[in-house]
Amino acid sequence: MLKSFTNLVVCEHxxxxxxxxxxxxxxxxxxxxxxxxxxxxxxLDVDRWLALTVAAAVAFVIAxxxxxxxxxxxxxxxxxxxWQSAAALAHGPAAPIAVPTALAIIVVxxxxxxxxxxxxxxxxxxxxxxxxxxxxxxxxxxxxxWSMVEVALLGILVSVIKLSSMVEVAPxxxxxxxxxxxxxxxxxxxxxxxxxxxxxxxGRPRGEGxx
Amino acid sequence: xxxxxxxDAHGSVAHQREEAPMxxxxxxxxxxxxxxxxxxxxxxxxxxRQGRVPCPRCxxxxxxxxxxxxxxxxxxxxxxxxxxxxxxxxPVMYTSLLGSGSDSTILSGVVAFxxxxxxxxxxxxxxxxxxxxxxxxxxxxxxxxxTRRGSSWARRERSKLYRMVEVVGYWSxxxxxxxxxxxxxIRFHGLADxxxxxxxxxxxxxxxxxxxxxxxxxxxxxxxGKDE
Numbered sequence: 001m002l003k004s005f006t007n008l009v010v011c012e013h014x015x016x017x018x019x020x021x022x023x024x025x026x027x028x029x030x031x032x033x034x035x036x037x038x039x040x041x042x043x044l045d046v047d048r049w050l051a052l053t054v055a056a057a058v059a060f061v062i063a064x065x066x067x068x069x070x071x072x073x074x075x076x077x078x079x080x081x082x083w084q085s086a087a088a089l090a091h092g093p094a095a096p097i098a099v100p101t102a103l104a105i106i107v108v109x110x111x112x113x114x115x116x117x118x119x120x121x122x123x124x125x126x127x128x129x130x131x132x133x134x135x136x137x138x139x140x141x142x143x144x145x146w147s148m149v150e151v152a153l154l155g156i157l158v159s160v161i162k163l164s165s166m167v168e169v170a171p172x173x174x175x176x177x178x179x180x181x182x183x184x185x186x187x188x189x190x191x192x193x194x195x196x197x198x199x200x201x202x203g204r205p206r207g208e209g210x211x
Numbered sequence: 212x213x214x215x216x217x218x219d220a221h222g223s224v225a226h227q228r229e230e231a232p233m234x235x236x237x238x239x240x241x242x243x244x245x246x247x248x249x250x251x252x253x254x255x256x257x258x259x260r261q262g263r264v265p266c267p268r269c270x271x272x273x274x275x276x277x278x279x280x281x282x283x284x285x286x287x288x289x290x291x292x293x294x295x296x297x298x299x300x301x302p303v304m305y306t307s308l309l310g311s312g313s314d315s316t317i318l319s320g321v322v323a324f325x326x327x328x329x330x331x332x333x334x335x336x337x338x339x340x341x342x343x344x345x346x347x348x349x350x351x352x353x354x355x356x357x358t359r360r361g362s363s364w365a366r367r368e369r370s371k372l373y374r375m376v377e378v379v380g381y382w383s384x385x386x387x388x389x390x391x392x393x394x395x396x397i398r399f400h401g402l403a404d405x406x407x408x409x410x411x412x413x414x415x416x417x418x419x420x421x422x423x424x425x426x427x428x429x430x431x432x433x434x435x436g437k438d439e
Binding site for chain 2: 001002003004005006008009010012013014015016017018032033034035036039068069071073074076078079080084085086087088089091092093094095096097098100101104105134135137138141142145146148151152154155156158159161162163165166167194197
């Protein structure tokens with residue numbers, strides 16, 4: 001078995017090696033050499049984290065079911081959901097771009113929320129590791145850069161302004177849900193997920209290894 | 212909420228700094244350690260003896276550095292740079308109003324906002340679709356060139372530049388999403404229609420390629436050269 005050192009941390013930006021120290025909740029340890037964040041102590045315990053993830057799941061459903069923008073032009077009405085927006089790209093010569101767009105604003109956030117629900121739901125029962133925990137954690141790390149809810153929100157706002165000179169524009173319920181999802185997903189799927197490894201490490205008392 | 216902790220606010224970090232104030236902290240490479248890129252676990256480095264070693268905790272393959280970092284980063288960056296030309300030249304959107312239609316490119320969209328007095332929104336689109344991609348090309352080019360030479364110039368600042376490229380990069384997808392939302396809304400057949408055009412495909416691919424390029428770059432290479 002390969003030897004590993006949970007008391008050490010290596011800066012992923014410059015390879016400097018440090019001994020881990022316990023941090024107070026909310027504190028951040030930075031690399032003395034390149035100033036990158038080494039790790040931070042989460043403000044959330046597993047129960048709160050799970051609660052916020054459930055809230056993110058609710059926001060996700062509302063954001064995807066209800067229209068984000070409604071417009072009217074001379075008595076004609078039209079509205080669009082996130083999915084319809086991605087699908088609108090699928091017509092004409094630019095069709096292939098609809099796939100990454102749908103992934104970035106719908107599929108990836110959905111997977112992040114689902115994986116977190118799965119992992120946290122098990123972890124809160126005595127620090128247990130869910131079936132497929134290793135794969136889920138690797139996927140969560142890999143998915144993070146491709147989640148673009150905040151870009152979607154800015155895109156919706158720019159579109160509203162762009163169209164407001166041409167048609168009557170009204171925000172739909174989806175826009176508020178997207179804004180809520182943006183905030184919640186930033187909190188729950190941030191880079192602090194590493195400590196779940198230590199939290200769910202068997203043989204350790206609960207709550208330790210948060211540093 | 213999170214307050215940044217200065218390195219000297221913490222025992223061990225301060226300890227290492229005090230021991231050797233003029234030299235750099237110990238590197239994992241020199242200590243015979245390797246950290247997992249997926250879960251961050253620090254492991255003993257046995258890559259010499261065994262070719263492929265999975266992380267004992269999460270199962271991802273361990274690497275000292277990202278494989279072929281510089282070559283991959285260059286390749287993806289050059290591909291992005293080439294596609295950036297059709298992305299700007301070709302129309303991204305087709306607007307038809309009461310039978311008369313017109314194509315618009317990314318820059319003509321910015322100009323249209325600017326000329327109607329919407330300076331703020333013109334600036335947002337300009338930053339997301341022109342300033343950010345161009346800044347990324349320049350930054351990654353600079354990082355690649357200086358890293359290949361093993362330069363010790365401004366290492367800390369170059370590390371920060373890399374982190375900025377990582378954080379800012381995906382905002383360029385803004386234009387793709389604007390076209391998507393607008394095209395989904397304006398479909399009053401005959402009266403007013405907006406359709407995506409091929410330029411937006413090139414533009415989206417440019418954004419994805421620059422993101423992949425930034426991900427292939429290993430910022431640890433900045434620190435691998437000798438000290439002056």
